[in-house]
Amino acid sequence: MSVSTAVADQTICAQLPVLGRDVTVPLVTGGEVTYAALDYAASAPALQRVWDDVAAYAPYYGSVHRGAGYLSQLSTDLFENSRTTVAEFLDCRADDQVVFTRSTTDSLNLLAGALPADCQVFVFETEHHASLLPWRDARVTYLNAPRTPQEAVATLEGALAGRDPHGPALVCVTGASNVTGELWPVRELAAAAHAHGARIVLDAAQLAPHHPVSVRDLDVDWVAFSGHKLYAPFGSGVLAGRSDWLREAEPYLAGGGASRKVSRRTDGGVDVEWHESAARHEAGSPNVIGVYSIASACKALTEAGFDTLVAREQQLIETVRAGLAEVPEVRVLSLFGDDAPRVGVISFVVEGWNSSHFAAALSAEYGIGVRDGLFCAHPLVRTLLGSDPQTQGECGAPEAAPGEKSLNAIRVSFGAGTPDEHVERFVRAVKELVRAGAKWNYRTQDGRCVPAV
Secondary structure, X not given: OOHHHXXXXXXXXXXXXXXXXXXXXXXXXXXXXXXXXXXXXXXOOXXXXXXXXXXXXXXXXXXXXXXXXXXXXXXXXXXXXXXXXXXXXXXXXXXXXEEEEOOHHHHXXXXXXXXXXXXXXXXXXXXXXXXXXXXXXXXXXXXXXXXXXXXXXXXXXXXXXXOOOOXXXXXXXXXXXXXXXXXXXXXXXXXXXXXXXXXXXXXXXXXXXXXXXXXXXXXXXXXXXXXXXXXXXXXXXXXXXXXXXXXXXXXXXXXXXXXXXXXXXXXXXXXXXXXOOHHHHOOOOOOHHHHHHHHHHHHHHHHHOHHHHHHHHHHHHHHHHHHHHOOOOEEEOOXXXXXXXXXXXXXXXXXXXOHHHHHHHHHHHHOEEOEEEOOOOHHHHHHHHOOOOOOOOOOOOOOOOOOOOOOOEEEEEOOOOOOHHHHHHHHHHHHHHHHHOOOOOXXXXXXXXXXXX
């Protein structure tokens, strides 16, 4: 189904059922309203389907891999079948490994620990901190923010051309920005990396919940994502891709499950034979429920159909962008421009407003949850805001009172579980706040703007 056909088919417009869709919250001005969760880029609500699957499994919970009992064997099958489900969801190659982790951050730190000696890493300053910061033991080249997809490819090619062609190299790139929502030219960047003898890892934390991710088609070497952005509960993640660097690296954690054989030496020490499979980096008792929830979410999204999901989300994006464009005081942040394809993540600033104050008013007066701050992507947000790159800041709001200038932005994000009414309420609230101001007084408390009582 083409996107245009899907958009025309009004039967696709119902959102997927998620937890919390009927939760009501109090308004500071009095009364209650159904909560509008528009912070999907931080954590998406769990799909009702995922929660139901987990609840059905919970009575059968058992330890995996080492239990002789029926529940342990059942849980082991479920755990390993989940690995197969994720591999199919990502369209992995036959010899790729799927390693279960705690999050995207955990996945990329695992890969950082598996880099060959003297590996050089290339990463754009536009990355989330999860993919910007793990490479502490490597030689890192940070690339400036590009202003077009073509410039991104050219910048990477220029940087790779100057590297040692005989040493190992890795490129780390996002699939969709957690700040602007813009899609990056992953396939072209992968081609550039491979042409220069480098490998590439894709941070798909913001891409996988919104678009299909094919390891084969994109030709990436690894992909990482988090369950809690993919409509699953917290505490689970995935690193999937080529096995050789992972197989040759020291285990991410040393302990039971990662070890195949442990024996005492005559000198009193121990010898350890580590697994060569994904278990090598999954020491300890794994998060079986978290892993199963990821697999359930993968199945639910696949069955819903990404053509349908993408088309509906595009409608929501157009509603938000058109509404914000009607407010001259609003500036939407973008690297690649208005025509760039994007997922449901939009960041903006409002002239005359401290971003924390604006977000607080959206919550307290309209029951709308958004995010304000630097979104754990400090260099990118500062570049987009034109602020001093040396200025200190936090992932949340810096100390700034209502009306004072802040070095942060506001982010609205949504996805498969977002009702039309939530984005319509958001657009209406933005217009009312800019036109008439807040109805309540606010103060700064612990670095955040909160309603005054």
